[in-house]
Amino acid sequence: MTDATNNNAAVRASAERAAVAALPRQESVATWLWNWLKHDKRAAISITYLAILVIAAILAPLFAPYDPNEQNLMDLLMPPSSAHWLGTDDLGRDTFSRLLYGSYNALYAAGLAVGIAVAIGVPVGVVIGFVGGWIDEAVSRVIDAILAFPPLVLAVAVTGALGIGLTNAMIAVGFSFAPVIARTMRAQTLVVKNAVYVEAATGFGASRAHLIVRHIVPNAIQPVIVEITLMLAVALLAEAGLSFLSLGVQPPESSWGGMLARAYHYVEVAPAQMLAPGFAILLTALAFNTLGESIRVLLDPTIKKKR
Amino acid sequence: MYAIGRMILRRLGQLVPVVLVATFVVFSLVFIMPGDPAIVLAGDYATQERIDEIRRIHGFDQPMLVQYLNWLWNVLHFDLGQSLYSNEDVAKLISDRLPHTILLVAYALMLGAVIGIPMGIYAATQQGSTIDKLITSFASLGVAIPNFWLGIILVTYFSLTWHLFPATGAVSFWDDPVEALRHATLPALALSTNVVAVLARQVRSALLEVLTSQHFRTLRAKGLGSSSILWKHGLRNVAATMLTITGLQVNRLFSSAVILEAVFAIPGVGALISYSALNKDIPVVQGIALVLVIYVILINLIVDVLNALLDPRVAAST
């Protein structure tokens, strides 16, 4: 649900451009990446941050000064100190260690939700866009119906149906995002379908499946890539929100949203406890968003002028 | 005008299938949810016999489709049923609670406009300046910040530390508008960041489009001041942007309101629907889903109509 994708004209224009000038293929990926990041400082910073976060998430057991689940019932809600850089929580657990371990859940959650949204949204969007007719009409109504719901409300209901827990919550979020991707993909497919080279391929008697896989998806997917990156931020926020409502990550595992919920409970006693997880969510969402915007510019050079 | 009328009719026609599909989807979801409200209804010290009895009384023993059609039949007779847990009429429940949520969302939209639009205009006129960069960065933060976290921070300082606003709760707007707004200020502020950010950004680029247009240069050449040109010609762009964003943001705002209502203990529909969904209070979930879907669709319709009035070409394409 980015702003530009709802602007039909912009979608069409960018898709047509993208079809002509896809990613550069001659140079090596590394060189290309280097050149891009050299010119786009924001993208460079975002990618660096996200890379560090991924490493931290994977190597949390190495970096974390404490076992994140080890309770120390004698040191509850301690302020930051040299022993506990970010203090301790209501059960005397080290906040910094929990934050590190929480980053894994945050990234896993965002990735899973968006992955599911893509896995459902892309095929559905392409097929209904390509086939058209009453199938398109019917599925589009269902998409409208789902989109008319506040996504988090839908996610809460689906989580309830599947059972409380991080994976189920993220399946729910992915399910509520899928229609967004399906709609974009459908719009793109409609544009690409009528493009000259697809018509040409049809003329050569290419099969439908071949058309979809070889021509339509690659050319229609680029705006979706931007959408996916931006959606990672929204999924991250949704995970935090659902964990705040105790529907996501379950104890004793840590999650940023869950840490916030607990910290809010003790806000009068230990207000500092709510800062770190909040900033972690903010920075990560910011990084995904900035990266998304940069990719948008990369894929559609005409935007650059406006920035 | 004819095109607009046709658009409205077409969209209203689409409303029925969308509402049917949406309520059916929700009904199925809640229905397949594990758990049995009868057990809770039977009390802390229930007996199996009593639980079975409650199932029969509420018709939980009937097939899902029958239960859905029963619900639909009653809705057609303007009966949304009663909450399983409190026996409150769902219609009354919604009419008591929806105003709190609407106030929150409307207030957030208004704050978003009041803060976001001037920011966008200012940034556009000062394009490339430090302030422009600041505003653009601020806009990025606004989209990324978790609303409920901002809400917690606002409560911590503005309520618990400085006692400027009430920490929590809500007052009916019709009973006491001033108090109602005072209660809604912090949550609305926390909720508005997204709108502020998106509006600031969109207004800025909408105005930049005007500023860089051939038309603008022509008017400039004729000796008109740039601020008056902006005022006259930029305004339409801004209005259109504002409308589109309102339409897009409304259900996202409802979404965030679910959590903010929990943080600020506002008795709105967001908190109610998540609670009811998890506890399988089907009549309440269905009632709210019905009203929310109609509400969101109507708002989008109104937005599109207004947009079409601003720019008749739109009517033909939507």
Next chain:
Amino acid sequence: MKNGTHLSGVSRRTILQGAAAVGGSLLVPATVRAQAQPVSGGTLRVAMPYNPAALDPLTGRNNPDFNTLYTIFDALIGFEPSTLELKPMLAKSWEFTDPTTLVLELQEGVEFHDGEPFNADAVVFHLTRCKDDPRSNVKSDVASIDTVEATGPMQVSIKLTRPDASLPAVLTDRPGLIVSPKSVKEAADGNVDRAPVGTGPFKFVEWRDNDLIKVERNTNYWADAPYLDAIDLRIINELNTAARTVTAGEADIALNLGAQQIAVARRSGDLEAEATPSLIYYTSFLNYARGPLADVKVRQAMNWALNREDINRVIMLELGQGHCSMFPSGFWANDPETENYYTHDIDRAKALLAEAGHSNGIEIETWAWPDQAAQQRQEVVSAQLAEAGIRLKVTPATPPQAMQNFLGDKQGDQLLSPTGGLPDPSLAYDRVFSASAYRNAGEIELDGYRPLMDASLSTFDQDARQKVMYDMQRFVLENALHLPQYLSAGMIVRRPEVNGFEFGLPQRPRFHKVWIAA
């Protein structure tokens, strides 16, 4: 015990007969701490976290409903809040003329809020409704009642199918809250869930669901007139929020709070924050009919592994009681000898586990509620059990889901849950451990349980009954029939101007004698 609020004297009085006290003397609150003279007038603004399911005593179901119920309804039999000693209320006196006949003499000159007279017919109608109304949630409470008969205009005789010493206490509970027969007869389908008419000190005005319940003074009250003009009971689901409304001056008193809110309020200093002993306790219901918990050694090992003092300190901030009895220290049915039957002893837990053939540890499938407070409890309990090699595999689920899975479908080994609050100890055991109890997932009774249960119901002498209760407590502990964790507390925050409030052991306050200082 560090919270400093001990129970006052234990009742040794027989419950066979109620004192024939009349009028005012029985209604003087037990602890009126303020020295000042009570003043009439004012609206008390109450914040409470739970919306009642119904205000018909028969169809409601949760303990916090009583915050409202006791304003509108009088019970047949009253009780002393801090001891549960029974006292006359709508029944001036009561007597078991034989083990299966209870005769009540009713208070004269009482009127319902709708102007109808309160008399034997009203009581007969009400108790019959408890037994027969399809929507009645209290059928199991009155299961021992065979027939109810008006044996005089102001006399009711209750015939029982079996001896039931718990019945007078039951009549302080929902079945004893007499609803106006006229209001039931006139309501559609007899549904008075949202239109309660009783004889209580306050009359129902309105109920905005999940928002506000209003009651106003019953000017025609049969006993001493209440001091307050009206009470606004505001429903605020989140505990911190509820407490803050008092801090912010938006409410006068907040009920059913958690330890955290008490600690915060005490820091601020200008509010009164009280934590009093409570019959609510936190435990795990165990399915001991099959699986790992069928072995008593495993159940005992779990009980030895818990450090209840730590749990009380972390979760209750020492406001509760960290022992393994189902009742607070000082309560008449609580045996002080066995309240610390299990202490923290990891070695013993491990040894028992090894004896049971689980020297490498054991996994226990566990259900728990999904809210923040429940998560915190479960985290502490899990960590303590893990030290003895008992690993909990926890599935969070909402109450309807968890109860259906654990109690209905017999999945999993234990369910972490608060319980308690029943007015009679026989019932407290019966509703958790009898084979017929819904909370008893295994639906079995261990050898020795039934004779104790029967004795507790057919012993009418209070001292003898206390002895039976002590034996029952020991039996439950020795057999480790559940995993008690800690006793909660009745926790409230109030403005100092609010006087005469008593939450009481069952957390069922009467606002009759509450007054607000000018």
